Amino acid sequence: MSNCPTDIVELFKKRTRSPLRPRSSDLIKVIFPDFRRSSPHSEALILGEAEKWGRNIFAIAQQKPKPENLRTKEDLAKLNHGMLTAEDHSHVQRFLKKANIKRLLGEPVSIVTLIDTYGADISMESAKEFQAFFIAHLIRDFLTIPIPTVSVIIGEGGSGGALAIQMTDRRAQFDDALYATAPPESLAAIIFRDHTKVKEALLISKPTARELFELGIVDQVLPCPKSVMDAAGYAQALEAYLEKAVKDLAKRKIEALIRVRRSRAKTFGVYVEETAKKSRRWASFFRLIPIKKKDHKAPPDLKTFRSEEIHQEYQQGESWGNFRDPATGAGEFVKCGDMSLKEGSPERGCGEIIPLDDFMSNHYVCPKCGHTRIMGAMGWIGCLADQDSFKEMNRELTVHNLLHQSLLTREYLAFIKKQAQRSPFHEALVTGEATIFGHPVALAVCEFHFAGGTMGVVFGEKFFRVAEYAISKNLPLISLCCSGGARVLEGTPALMQMVKTVNSVTRLKRAGLPFISVLGDPSTGGAIASYAALGDVIIAEPQALVIFTGPRVMEARGFPVNEEDIRAEALCRNSSHIYDDLDFFGSIRGIHEVAERKDLKRSIFKYLEYYKNCQPVHGRYWSED
Numbered sequence: 001m002s003n004c005p006t007d008i009v010e011l012f013k014k015r016t017r018s019p020l021r022p023r024s025s026d027l028i029k030v031i032f033p034d035f036r037r038s039s040p041h042s043e044a045l046i047l048g049e050a051e052k053w054g055r056n057i058f059a060i061a062q063q064k065p066k067p068e069n070l071r072t073k074e075d076l077a078k079l080n081h082g083m084l085t086a087e088d089h090s091h092v093q094r095f096l097k098k099a100n101i102k103r104l105l106g107e108p109v110s111i112v113t114l115i116d117t118y119g120a121d122i123s124m125e126s127a128k129e130f131q132a133f134f135i136a137h138l139i140r141d142f143l144t145i146p147i148p149t150v151s152v153i154i155g156e157g158g159s160g161g162a163l164a165i166q167m168t169d170r171r172a173q174f175d176d177a178l179y180a181t182a183p184p185e186s187l188a189a190i191i192f193r194d195h196t197k198v199k200e201a202l203l204i205s206k207p208t209a210r211e212l213f214e215l216g217i218v219d220q221v222l223p224c225p226k227s228v229m230d231a232a233g234y235a236q237a238l239e240a241y242l243e244k245a246v247k248d249l250a251k252r253k254i255e256a257l258i259r260v261r262r263s264r265a266k267t268f269g270v271y272v273e274e275t276a277k278k279s280r281r282w283a284s285f286f287r288l289i290p291i292k293k294k295d296h297k298a299p300p301d302l303k304t305f306r307s308e309e310i311h312q313e314y315q316q317g318e319s320w321g322n323f324r325d326p327a328t329g330a331g332e333f334v335k336c337g338d339m340s341l342k343e344g345s346p347e348r349g350c351g352e353i354i355p356l357d358d359f360m361s362n363h364y365v366c367p368k369c370g371h372t373r374i375m376g377a378m379g380w381i382g383c384l385a386d387q388d389s390f391k392e393m394n395r396e397l398t399v400h401n402l403l404h405q406s407l408l409t410r411e412y413l414a415f416i417k418k419q420a421q422r423s424p425f426h427e428a429l430v431t432g433e434a435t436i437f438g439h440p441v442a443l444a445v446c447e448f449h450f451a452g453g454t455m456g457v458v459f460g461e462k463f464f465r466v467a468e469y470a471i472s473k474n475l476p477l478i479s480l481c482c483s484g485g486a487r488v489l490e491g492t493p494a495l496m497q498m499v500k501t502v503n504s505v506t507r508l509k510r511a512g513l514p515f516i517s518v519l520g521d522p523s524t525g526g527a528i529a530s531y532a533a534l535g536d537v538i539i540a541e542p543q544a545l546v547i548f549t550g551p552r553v554m555e556a557r558g559f560p561v562n563e564e565d566i567r568a569e570a571l572c573r574n575s576s577h578i579y580d581d582l583d584f585f586g587s588i589r590g591i592h593e594v595a596e597r598k599d600l601k602r603s604i605f606k607y608l609e610y611y612k613n614c615q616p617v618h619g620r621y622w623s624e625d
Helices: 008-016 024-031 073-077 086-104 124-128 131-144 159-163 184-192 198-205 209-214 231-250 254-267 273-279 282-286 307-315 356-361 377-384 410-420 457-473 497-510 551-556 568-575 597-613
Strands: 045-052 055-062 109-117 149-158 170-174 178-180 220-222 288-290 332-335 353-355 391-393 429-436 439-446 477-483 515-524 537-540
Touching: 008 178, 008 198, 024 045, 024 055, 024 109, 024 231, 045 086, 055 086, 055 231, 086 109, 086 124, 086 131, 109 159, 109 231, 124 131, 124 568, 131 159, 131 254, 131 497, 149 159, 149 231, 159 497, 170 209, 170 231, 178 198, 184 198, 184 551, 209 220, 220 231, 254 497, 288 429, 332 356, 353 356, 377 429, 377 439, 377 477, 377 597, 391 457, 429 457, 429 597, 439 457, 439 597, 457 477, 457 497, 497 515, 515 597, 537 568, 537 597
Parallel strands: 055 109, 109 149, 149 170, 149 178, 170 220, 439 477, 477 515, 515 537
Antiparallel strands: 045 055, 288 391, 332 353, 391 429, 429 439
């Protein structure tokens, strides 16, 4: 019988978030008496080794502060207690490499991770050190490392901070622990724009161990002791589970374990089995539908003016930039700096009056001052691909094909219906085949006008399918990220799409195919902390916002924000310093190149040509005698 409260807010406050709950160090002390803590470490990260169950155990543990760590005003004022920073994630990467070296030397090695965090550190310091990129690379590392792995959510599993070390061969969670797409306060700020609506956010996110077991995100629920202060009780249940899991995995071939990891990653979010199997047939995979330039319509929240409106206000003395003869104008226009229909959305701009068709043809960039506006999938397809060359695949795939009925709440269905009216597409990712200066490519483009380009189960499934298509056709894959994060209304399955897309990129790389990631404005959340950070080449438009947690959520949680530091142009400059500290950054290279929208297509093509020219040529060139 469970010792957990039945009310989720009571569970959250009295058990999961209890300051008296045992921390990782308390459990490690009981289970691993000979634990040797490695250096470097931090107050939020524990790394170390121990001999147990006939194996060399490499332990990676997150640690929230204990009450004795919160005695001064400075301690209480700190905002990122218990959150791993970019530097912490760098330590984890190096620790994994150390474990692999011991494996190569013939030692029996297992990796154990203990998860207890509000989420990844969302400070500006970590953002400037490519926090999102570290999360993506760690997910990939855990999917591919040739060592048996076990993870346990011992308290709180928050967002990518937990996911970075949770995707293991065996995954458990204590009955009174919670694991969600984001901390409840952040979820409330995102969904309701009110961080106090914790209960509503918890009910939507379905973070309990029992719910996550049903969804296949964890494979065992561990019983919790009656008292939240009972460290020995927690340690007893944890040790019994770890011993069984470690011993069982030690009997299995690592090749088989990695195959299971990949197979599991491919199926995350696919719960309507018969429909999913039917829609995954190759004929459905490869059916392509042409999309024409004429299908490009103005986005739903773009403020436009008719020529007669301009003429009337011009006559009344209103300023309309350089537009001198509105009476002779025809059609619709936009005004730079006054393009949003949303109230309270201040914009920068020069006041230039631009014919709507010209503005759209110029990829939503003001021809006078260069100010850019967020662009939808049709705009990006026109920007990156040859005219009328794009053919869409899996157009009809929706949440109804994939999501478990319990996740299709009344609120979510109403949300999806509203988003469908804002976009010509049915989801937040548009995939297919196109050409770039005649070179055939597979293309995956975010549709920001559908739910802010957020990653949900359909997004992840479509990315998986277009990657499979690229492999089957031997095509490079080009992705355009323009995303607001995870689809929080889908709960934790949306978070798992980070794993699914990372797995797809690893499959591309095993096939020897290039993956070029383009970062548009904005590139945030799960998208930038997964596939978008793993491009062989990463190109961004200069003003693209590139960060794991959006500025609005950061500010709601009390973190200072300087947006200029997290725009692509500044981050590309930071990327040049990576080469001075390769030990810290590992395989991360940040943003390789910044290019204006009008130049992105040429930038992509030069890498495609380089890839093509590096391929072996059989026979003689056609121009030879």
